[in-house]
Amino acid sequence: MFYREAGDFKTSYSEDGQTFPIKFDRLRFYAVLAVAFGVIPLFINDYWANAVAVPFLIYAIAAIGLNILVGYAGQVSLGTGGFMAVGAYAVYKLMTAFPEVSIFIHVILAGLITAAVGVVFGLPSLRIKGFYLAVATLAAQFFLVWLFNKVPWFYNYSASGQINAPERTVFGVFVTGAQTSAMAKYMFCLVILTLVALVARNLTRGTVGRKWMAIRDMDIAAEIIGVNPLTTKLTAFAVSSFFIGIAGALFFAVYLGAAEVGESFGIQKSFLILFMVIIGGLGSIFGSFAGAAFLVLLPVFLKNVLVGTLGWPTDLAAHIELMIVGGLIVVFLIAEPHGIAQLWRVAKEKLRLWPFPH
Amino acid sequence: MRKTLTALVAAAMTLGAAPVMAELVVPNLSYRTGPYAANGIPYADGFNDYFTLLNERDGGIGGEMIKSPECETAYNTEKGVECYEATKGEGALAYNPLSTGITYQLIPKMAEDGITLYTPGYGRTSAANGKVFKWVFNYPANYWDGASVAVKYLMDQNGGSLEGKKIALVYHNSAYGKEPIRTLEELSKKHGFTLSTLPVDHPGQEQKSQWLQIRREKPDYVIMYGWGVMNQVAIQEAVNIRFPMENFIGIWWSGSENDVQAAGDKATGYKALSFHGTGMDYPVYADMKKYVVDTGKASGAGDQVGTMLYSRGMYAAIIISEAIRKAQELAGKSAVNAAEVRDGFENLDLTEARLVELGLPDFSQPIKASCENHGGPGAARVFQWDAASKKWNAASDWITSDKDVLDPLIAEDSAAFAKESGIEERCK
Numbered sequence: 001m002f003y004r005e006a007g008d009f010k011t012s013y014s015e016d017g018q019t020f021p022i023k024f025d026r027l028r029f030y031a032v033l034a035v036a037f038g039v040i041p042l043f044i045n046d047y048w049a050n051a052v053a054v055p056f057l058i059y060a061i062a063a064i065g066l067n068i069l070v071g072y073a074g075q076v077s078l079g080t081g082g083f084m085a086v087g088a089y090a091v092y093k094l095m096t097a098f099p100e101v102s103i104f105i106h107v108i109l110a111g112l113i114t115a116a117v118g119v120v121f122g123l124p125s126l127r128i129k130g131f132y133l134a135v136a137t138l139a140a141q142f143f144l145v146w147l148f149n150k151v152p153w154f155y156n157y158s159a160s161g162q163i164n165a166p167e168r169t170v171f172g173v174f175v176t177g178a179q180t181s182a183m184a185k186y187m188f189c190l191v192i193l194t195l196v197a198l199v200a201r202n203l204t205r206g207t208v209g210r211k212w213m214a215i216r217d218m219d220i221a222a223e224i225i226g227v228n229p230l231t232t233k234l235t236a237f238a239v240s241s242f243f244i245g246i247a248g249a250l251f252f253a254v255y256l257g258a259a260e261v262g263e264s265f266g267i268q269k270s271f272l273i274l275f276m277v278i279i280g281g282l283g284s285i286f287g288s289f290a291g292a293a294f295l296v297l298l299p300v301f302l303k304n305v306l307v308g309t310l311g312w313p314t315d316l317a318a319h320i321e322l323m324i325v326g327g328l329i330v331v332f333l334i335a336e337p338h339g340i341a342q343l344w345r346v347a348k349e350k351l352r353l354w355p356f357p358h
Numbered sequence: 359m360r361k362t363l364t365a366l367v368a369a370a371m372t373l374g375a376a377p378v379m380a381e382l383v384v385p386n387l388s389y390r391t392g393p394y395a396a397n398g399i400p401y402a403d404g405f406n407d408y409f410t411l412l413n414e415r416d417g418g419i420g421g422e423m424i425k426s427p428e429c430e431t432a433y434n435t436e437k438g439v440e441c442y443e444a445t446k447g448e449g450a451l452a453y454n455p456l457s458t459g460i461t462y463q464l465i466p467k468m469a470e471d472g473i474t475l476y477t478p479g480y481g482r483t484s485a486a487n488g489k490v491f492k493w494v495f496n497y498p499a500n501y502w503d504g505a506s507v508a509v510k511y512l513m514d515q516n517g518g519s520l521e522g523k524k525i526a527l528v529y530h531n532s533a534y535g536k537e538p539i540r541t542l543e544e545l546s547k548k549h550g551f552t553l554s555t556l557p558v559d560h561p562g563q564e565q566k567s568q569w570l571q572i573r574r575e576k577p578d579y580v581i582m583y584g585w586g587v588m589n590q591v592a593i594q595e596a597v598n599i600r601f602p603m604e605n606f607i608g609i610w611w612s613g614s615e616n617d618v619q620a621a622g623d624k625a626t627g628y629k630a631l632s633f634h635g636t637g638m639d640y641p642v643y644a645d646m647k648k649y650v651v652d653t654g655k656a657s658g659a660g661d662q663v664g665t666m667l668y669s670r671g672m673y674a675a676i677i678i679s680e681a682i683r684k685a686q687e688l689a690g691k692s693a694v695n696a697a698e699v700r701d702g703f704e705n706l707d708l709t710e711a712r713l714v715e716l717g718l719p720d721f722s723q724p725i726k727a728s729c730e731n732h733g734g735p736g737a738a739r740v741f742q743w744d745a746a747s748k749k750w751n752a753a754s755d756w757i758t759s760d761k762d763v764l765d766p767l768i769a770e771d772s773a774a775f776a777k778e779s780g781i782e783e784r785c786k
Contacts, residue, residue: 047447051440149531149557159540159771160482160533162462166778178466256435258462260533262560263435300440303430314430315390315399315658322391 003351019201036190041183049182050255056296057189058250063276063288064200065243070274071282072204073236074216075125079137081269082144083241085261086114087248089154092163095176095253096156103168103175107192107249114245115238117144122237126230129219141270148261162260165253176253185254192250196243201285203239212236213283279332281341290340298325381425382418382694384409384678385445387455390658392432393561394586396616397667399658401456402428404671406657407650411642412679414649419682420692433586435459442467451682451699452476454674458534466779469493474700476681478674479504479610479633483537484771486733488704489783491772495703497677497725497734499633499759501583502767504609505538506759507631507738508581509545511607514754520551526577528568528584528592531557535583538609542581544763562588569595582608589617593625603627610738613750614667618743626745629753630666631738634673634722636750638664642717666741666750673722681706704729723756729785733768736761 008023010016020026044053062084069075090110095103121140125133148154155163167177174180175188203209211232214222223229252259259265272295280291299321306317336342388402389395409424418424427448429441438460442453452474455461461481468475469492477485477496485494499507513520527542529535539555546553554575556568562584569592572580580601584592589612596606604627608617613630643664650656651663662668685694685702694702708725723737740754776783 047443050443055436158774159537160458160462161536162459162533164462164466164778167780178470256439256463257466258459259435260459260462262531263459266560307429313390313658314388314428315395318391318430318432 002354003348005352019198019205033194036194037187041187044182044186046182049186051300052297053186054189054255056292057186057193058247058255059273059276059292059296060289061189061193061196061250062244062247062273063280063292064196064285065240065247066273067277067280067282067285067288068200068204068212068243069236069240070277071284071287072209072216073212073233073240075122075233075236076130076134077137077240078134078267078270078274079121079140079144080244080273081265081267082141083114083118083244084248084251084269085144085148085265086117086241087111087245088252088259088265089148089163089261090114090245091249091253092165093154093156095166095168099166099168102170103253104170106168107246107253110249111242111246114248115242118237118241118244119234122234122241125233125237138267138270141267145261145265148265160260162258163252164258165256168253177257180254188254189250192246196246197285197289200239200243204285208235208239216283275329279329279339281339284339284341286344287339287341290344294340295325298328382422382682383425383427383445383448383450384452384454384675385441385448385450386426386428387431387438387441387445387453387457387460388428389431389433389456391430392434392586393563394433396590397586397611397614398433398456400614400616400662400665400667401671401674403657403660403662404668404673405454405675406671407646407663407668408672408675408679410650410655410657411646414653414655415645419679420686422686422692424679431455431457431460433457433459435463439463446471446473449696451694451696452678452703454478454678456480458482458537459532462533465491465494472700473696474681474703476674476678476703478677479670480534482775484768484775486731487768487772488728488730488732489772489785490776490781491732492784493700495727495732497706497727497732498723499610499736499738500733501534501537501609502541502764503733503736503759504631504738505541505581506545506736506764507740507757508607508609509542509549509551510757510760511740511754512579513549514757520549523551523579524575524577525551525553525579525581526572526575527553527555528565528572528580528582529555529557530562530584530588531559534585534611538581538583540767541764544767545760548763558584558588558592561586563591565591565595569599569601572596572601573599579605579607582606582612584608584612584617589614590620593618593621593628596628597621597624604629604742607631607740610670613741613743615665615748615750616667618745619748623745625743628743629740630743630750632666632670632741632750633738634669635718635720635739635752636664636666636669636741640718640721645717669721676716676718677706677708677725680708680712703727704732736764 003024005022020029066080069077087110090113091106094106124136155161165176173184175184211227214227215232276291276295279294281287302321306312386405389398409426413423427445431438431441454476458480461477464475475494479499481496483500483502485491485496486500542553558565606628608630610632618625618628681702682699684706685698686692688701689698704727706727710724713721723735725734736759737756739756741750742753744751
């Protein structure tokens with residue numbers, strides 16, 4: 001009754017082909033956009049931006065990127081941290097080499113550079129599959145981290161190997177560096193996330209996305225019906241790395257402001273984003289958001305409850321927090337192996353019939 | 359789901375963070391979990407216990423109680439940022455994050471927010487130049503001082519010359535570990551020793567290949583810039599390849615009891631630098647026992663009192679409390695704000711007489727800060743581990759670093775930062 005897929009008739013192709021063809025979904029989408037753009041910026045402060053909102057937005061971009069590769073195209077990757085590092089170092093080199101160009105363009109360029117690197121490391125996927133591909137991307141992870149540590153050109157020969165984001169503005173408002181306001185950080189990431197999510201959603205609904213899913217479901221069958229595995233797999237790697245590169249660039253330039261590759265873009269980052277994708281739901285854009293929200297917000301929330309409200313010692317709280325998050329992941333995956341996105345699908349199913357089930 | 363969570367977080371936040379402005383707030387960004395916990399715990403305990411002592415014995419500083427809310431960073435920069443944002447709203451006066459990575463993130467943020475960043479013996483070395491870094495202080499000594507002191511000590515051991523000697527640097531492959539490389543390269547040119555560098559990746563549990571290389575190259579001395587579990591592993595590996603322990607020198611972050619005890623008796627003779635004393639032979643510990651330990655107010659398990667890193671955490675708390683005292687004196691009131699505390703740091707004059715008053719005779723070198731000098735004397739002492747008595751014994755007197763080599767490097771690095779960030783030099 002509340003969620004209706006039927007009875008929503010269209011009279012033109014463009015109406016039928018819009019991003020959210022079902023009216024309820026569309027309204028929900030507009031409502032989320034209105035809150036995200038119209039309400040949250042009025043209330044956001046430094047703590048909310050730096051501890052909750054900005055990391056959530058950036059991890060959501062990375063999770064969408066990885067979801068395209070793992071969830072839609074079925075190519076397992078453990079190289080996410082390394083690809084984020086490519087984005088971060090690319091944006092750093094661009095920002096310091098061309099200070100007059102807008103940071104927005106630099107972020108997009110960093111994404112494109114990462115896409116190129118991703119294609120190179122995606123080449124083995126034409127020969128190897130599954131766990132073997134995971135190992136190959138793991139090699140990419142370690143190689144890239146090693147490279148950014150080893151070659152001083154990437155960090156402009158600084159004594160400590162740290163990269164620091166210089167101050168840059170968009171329309172005269174600081175978005176990187178220390179003077180950035182909470183709202184500017186939030187809005188900059190939000191605009192990019194919105195663009196990324198719309199592009200991803202539309203890609204996955206069209207020819208490209210259907211080819212990815214065909215390859216995921218059975219590559220030999222897909223090849224027989226005329227899907228070219230070379231271009232399909234490589235576009236998946238390119239698009240995925242493009243988004244992950246953007247996430248890495250924002251992670252360094254907007255969120256952290258200073259980074260060092262081993263600590264910020266290590267193997268833990270690859271696993272964290274893979275967990276987000278798996279918990280959120282493979283092959284779902286909404287799932288990427290849900291997974292990122294789960295793994296970014298839950299630890300902060302637990303910490304505030306255990307230390308802030310209950311007054312526990314910080315070390316005990318940190319250990320309990322790890323146990324709770326880990327336990328919840330296991331419980332979650334046993335109860336709902338297809339992730340949070342599946343819960344939403346089940347909820348829709350229920351709402352369609354409620355309050356009059358058969 | 360997301361909305362409920364957000365609402366719950368909001369509820370938790372409002373319950374948790376009620377600002378109390380009447381106290382002096384010095385947050386303790388500590389780490390008691392993760393691969394660096396063995397070193398983070400004693401430091402955090404020492405830091406907390408000294409403030410507890412001041413509160414219990416003297417009623418705070420100048421009549422104002424000190425509050426030190428603790429926040430767990432796990433040596434992770436993202437959590438460090440969260441901790442900083444969570445605590446700065448309480449009216450924080452100074453931060454001591456005990457992590458070079460977090461320090462690099464906080465340097466521009468804290469200059470903008472106007473809060474002092476105090477990084478004794480770590481952080482960005484060129485912050486010693488107060489002309490560029492207004493809000494950062496890293497006295498009494500920094501990483502480059504440490505490298506220079508170690509080399510000077512080795513020169514003394516070799517009758518004044520290191521010509522033709524081989525020195526290997528085993529370092530944590532991060533901003534922290536890479537810091538001394540430039541300095542050691544300059545020093546190797548000046549003194550004619552050859553330097554080889556061996557990076558160890560975070561967290562440092564795997565060092566077989568590095569020590570195999572040391573076994574092959576047979577350097578005369580090994581200098582280590584390690585932290586956390588890396589120290590224990592390195593000392594164990596050195597024991598395994600039978601490297602002579604007395605030729606193995608750690609920076610002050612590689613010289614705690616927890617680092618050497620894992621290797622047992624074989625670790626005897628291992629040397630480490632320190633910019634302060636250690637052990638229980640200081641009068642301050644009588645008060646510490648009376649007011650903090652015996653009343654059950656000690657931080658953590660209370661079993662770290664008097665250890666090397668406990669002393670260092672206490673040292674950081676002493677300097678911060680002395681800076682607050684100076685700020686109260688300058689401002690003529692007891693409820694000082696963050697800007698006044700910065701002035702206190704800049705005008706700090708810690709004399710030997712004051713250290714005796716504090717119950718810590720000959721604990722560290724006197725500090726006289728100024729507008730230009732945020733780096734302090736740069737002196738350190740070599741300590742040697744004795745596994746039988748489980749004690750660090752002083753193996754040298756105070757050694758001052760080679761300022762002729764370091765000052766140009768600091769000027770160069772801070773000038774680069776000033777140019778990058780568009781900072782005008784102060785103190786003219």
